[in-house]
Amino acid sequence: MGAQWKQAGRVANSTKRGAMIGKLVKEILVAAKLGDPHPENNARLWVAVEAAKKHSVPRDTIERAIKKGAGLLDEKVNYELVTYEGFAPAKVPVIVECLTENRNRTAPEIRQLFKTGQFGGPGSVAFMFDRWGIVEAHHADKNQDIEAAAIEAGAQEVQPLTGEEVPENHMGARFLCHPTDLDAVSKFLKAAKWNVTASEMSYLAKNYMELPEAQKKEVHDFLNALDEHDDVHRVYAALK
Numbered sequence: 001m002g003a004q005w006k007q008a009g010r011v012a013n014s015t016k017r018g019a020m021i022g023k024l025v026k027e028i029l030v031a032a033k034l035g036d037p038h039p040e041n042n043a044r045l046w047v048a049v050e051a052a053k054k055h056s057v058p059r060d061t062i063e064r065a066i067k068k069g070a071g072l073l074d075e076k077v078n079y080e081l082v083t084y085e086g087f088a089p090a091k092v093p094v095i096v097e098c099l100t101e102n103r104n105r106t107a108p109e110i111r112q113l114f115k116t117g118q119f120g121g122p123g124s125v126a127f128m129f130d131r132w133g134i135v136e137a138h139h140a141d142k143n144q145d146i147e148a149a150a151i152e153a154g155a156q157e158v159q160p161l162t163g164e165e166v167p168e169n170h171m172g173a174r175f176l177c178h179p180t181d182l183d184a185v186s187k188f189l190k191a192a193k194w195n196v197t198a199s200e201m202s203y204l205a206k207n208y209m210e211l212p213e214a215q216k217k218e219v220h221d222f223l224n225a226l227d228e229h230d231d232v233h234r235v236y237a238a239l240k
Contacts, residue, residue, distance in 0.1 A: 019230060024052045025065045026079065026099055026233070032069030033077050035183075039066075043135075043186030043199040050197070081233070084110050086120040088222045088237060090215045093125040095203050096226055097234040106231045113226050116218075128238060129203040133182030136161060136198035137189050138172040146173040153188040154181050165197060176204075205238035 031045035039046040045066070052062050067073050082103050084096040094117070100106040111119050135153075138161070150158035153175060161172030173194075177185045179201055186199040211219065219239055227235050 019228065020055060021052075021057055021061075022230060023233070024048070024055060024057055025061060028052060028062060028065040029069035029077050030079055030081075030099060032066045033071070033079075037066055037070035037072070043183050043190070043196065046190075047196060047199045082106060083122075084119070085122065085125045086114050087118040087125070088239075089117055089218045090209070090211055091118075092209055092211075092219050093128045093205065093238040094223070094226075095125060095129060095236040096232060097236075098229075098231040099233045100231040109229065109231075110226075113222075113229065116222055125238075126203075128207070129205050129236065131179055132202050132204055133177040133179045133185065134198060134200060134202045134204075135175040135177070135182070135186050135189060135196060136165070136172070137175070137194035137196045138166045138170040139192075139194050140170055141193075142169060142171045144171045144173075146171065149173070149189070149192065149194070150175055152192075153177075153185045155185050170195075200234075202234075203236040205236070208238050208240035210240045 027048040028045065031042060031048045035042035035045060037045070039049050049062055049066075064073075068075050069077050071077075078101045079099045080101075080103065082098045082100055084098065084107075086094055086096075088094050096110060098106050098110065135155070146158045146160065150156075150173075155175040155177040157176040159174045159176075161174045163172075166172030175185055175189070182199060182201065186196055190196055216239070219237070223235055223237055223239075226232055
């Protein structure tokens with residue numbers, strides 16, 4: 001999930017449906033474990049469930065994942081978040097977040113995927129990124145004042161959002177907030193009739209690199225290979 005170099009925090013369009021469903025279910029498990037098991041009270045879980053529905057994940061699979069994540073079943077959730085840093089080809093800074101139940105298996109596999117780039121230690125590129133809470137949403141009223149909505153919601157910044165994720169005749173916006181305010185901003189926007197499509201912690205590069213098309217393709221191939229790994233949850237790259 002979350003091919004950030006394509007769109008911040010967006011579910012990757014995997015060609016392998018099984019792998020894609022696995023990542024969607026894993027996000028539901030973790031969201032339910034970290035917060036309220038009721039989607040209406042847990043913005044991250046609500047977004048994860050909506051993403052799963054959008055990709056036709058069966059209802060019983062979604063419900064079981066919520067119960068498992070919330071500890072309502074005998075099965076335990078042992079996923080931990082592990083972050084790796086390094087450089088893609090052309091020295092593009094990259095941060096990779098993994099959800100894994102076995103870091104001793106995941107670490108060498110991620111290191112191997114960095115063979116065409118450069119694997120780095122903790123802190124090697126993190127200083128090149130800022131940590132933000134990001135909420136993406138759209139509203140049926142195209143006359144919405146997104147600046148006013150951001151102030152009322154408690155967001156620090158807001159950006160217009162366009163593209164296929166915004167329905168026709170809707171106003172779209174990306175709200176940036178302090179990580180600790182993410183849940184509050186999401187809940188405010190939902191109450192104000194915004195349709196929240198993403199609510200998550202994210203890394204945003206302080207500076208983005210521009211590359212010629214030939215190099216850009218090489219970097220995209222590298223990032224896609226990372227994103228397709230079963231344990232990879234989010235990939236963030238300083239690529240324009």
